[in-house]
Amino acid sequence: MKEASLTKVFIALLKRDLLLAYRHRAEIFNPMLFFILVITLFPLGTGADTKLLQTMAPGIIWVAALLAAMLSLDTIFRSDFEDGSLELLILNSHPTSILVLAKVLAHWLATGLPLIIISPFLALFLGLDQDVIGLLIVTLLLGTPVLSLVGAVAIALTVGLKRGGILLSLLVLPLYVPVLIFATNAIEMFSSGLPITAQLWILSSFLLLSITLTPWPTAAALKLSLS
Amino acid sequence: MMKFIYMMASPPHFYRLAGKWLPWLSGITLLLLAAGLYGGLIYAPTDYQQGESYRIIFIHVPAAWMSLFIYIAMAIAGAIGLIWRIKLAETVAVCSAPIGAGFTLLALITGSMWGKPMWGAWWVWDARLTSELLLLFLYLGVMSLYSAIPDKRVASRAVALLALVGVVNIPIIHYSVEWWNTLHQGPTVTKFDKPSIDVRMLIPLMVMAVAFKVYYVWALFLRVRVELLERERNTQWVKELLKMNKG
Secondary structure: OOOOOHHHHHHHHHHHHHHHHHHOHHHHHHHHHHHHHHHHHHHHHHOOOHHHHHHHHHHHHHHHHHHHHHHHHHHOOHHHHHHOHHHHHHHOOOOHHHHHHHHHHHHHHHHHHHHHHHHHHHHHHOOOOHHHHHHHHHHHHHHHHHHHHHHHHHHHHHOOOOOOHHHHHHHHHHHHHHHHHHHHHHHHHHHOOOOOHHHHHHHHHHHHHHHHHOHHHHHHHHHHHHO | OHHHHHHHHOHHHHHHHHHHHHHHHHHHHHHHHHHHHHHHHHHOOOEOOOEHHHHHHHHHHHHHHHHHHHHHHHHHHHHHHHHHOOHHHHHHHHHHHHHHHHHHHHHHHHHHHHHHHHHOOOOOOOHHHHHHHHHHHHHHHHHHHHHHOOOHHHHHHHHHHHHHHHHHHHHHHHHHHHHHHHHHHHHHOOOOOOOOOOHHHHHHHHHHHHHHHHHHHHHHHHHHHHHHHHHOOOOHHHHHHHHHHHO
């Protein structure tokens, strides 16, 4: 029997994961709802002073996105781990690291992208200007894939554990700090009229770095978790 | 040469050798610590700007150096363990984490003790302190991952992977925090610059740095010996050792 080419397998896996996500729509909506809830809590906690909210908005939105991304990580490998399809993924002849990339991409499309789509509305809640909202979306587009890719390493390490929740946040959040810093900093600088090309380039380089580097440790960690 | 490495890497051999070294290591640590503390607290001159309170650096700076050094050592040991499946290297990586976390905590505490008279606050979001705090979280992540996985061989490989990911990220985290700090706070923070440090301060500082390094090896050997006994409790050499100790 002829082997399917890597590209075909990649696309098939992507389609399968997207279909699965579509069938379990709650998994898409839960991180989104969490994202909205966290952002609504902030004005209630700090007072609805427009000035204050405006200055805090990029930070609030990004921290909420960070937490939502972290909470949604569990769905990347959990069901595959439980029904055994993860083993097939590793046992087939194609490099696991690339297949992992397909899974992470599908996960980002299913959970990361919806966050980005609703973020303009939430930014309006917090009183951000319209041109700043455009930039917020750009930073989210560059930053959230990094969160999924880096998070995949941590979730691959903990997927076999019964209670990985708190542990996951300890593993993941320190690694998310650089993305948070540069993304919110870009928005802040832009609001005060300063150039932001450096921040955007750095965010793009984080994205490229994590696309090239994280699949290997993720694949290795999955193999460990299954051993 | 290969034979020597092979010998060193075998748990019973390492156990015996480390046992012989332990008294020496503890003696050297205590001597160097005493010398360094004397030099730092009594012999070194008072700083013209910061008065006596600068003397905390004789603990703070070496501890901060060690916190980074141990993380790198842990990642290297972990990589060796992952690549060549050497049990001893895995154990070294695992046992380094609590010691490194201890040094990180020490650097944080002494840093904030120094910050109180200098900055007027126990905690300032200074770039170095903040990245040290994140380093502590990375150490705690490594430690709790290790304790969460029941199979210790698997756990130590997971820890090695995590340490490698962390070691790639440490410079990125460090420089982003530095960038964040310079842009948020501006030059209001009196940075502790040390271009022209007095030789009489430098020598105790170096002595303390070496003392901490030797202490690390000492503490590491103690931990590795215990860990090896625990992991190899069903092997012949541990049973013989136990019999000898009883008899």
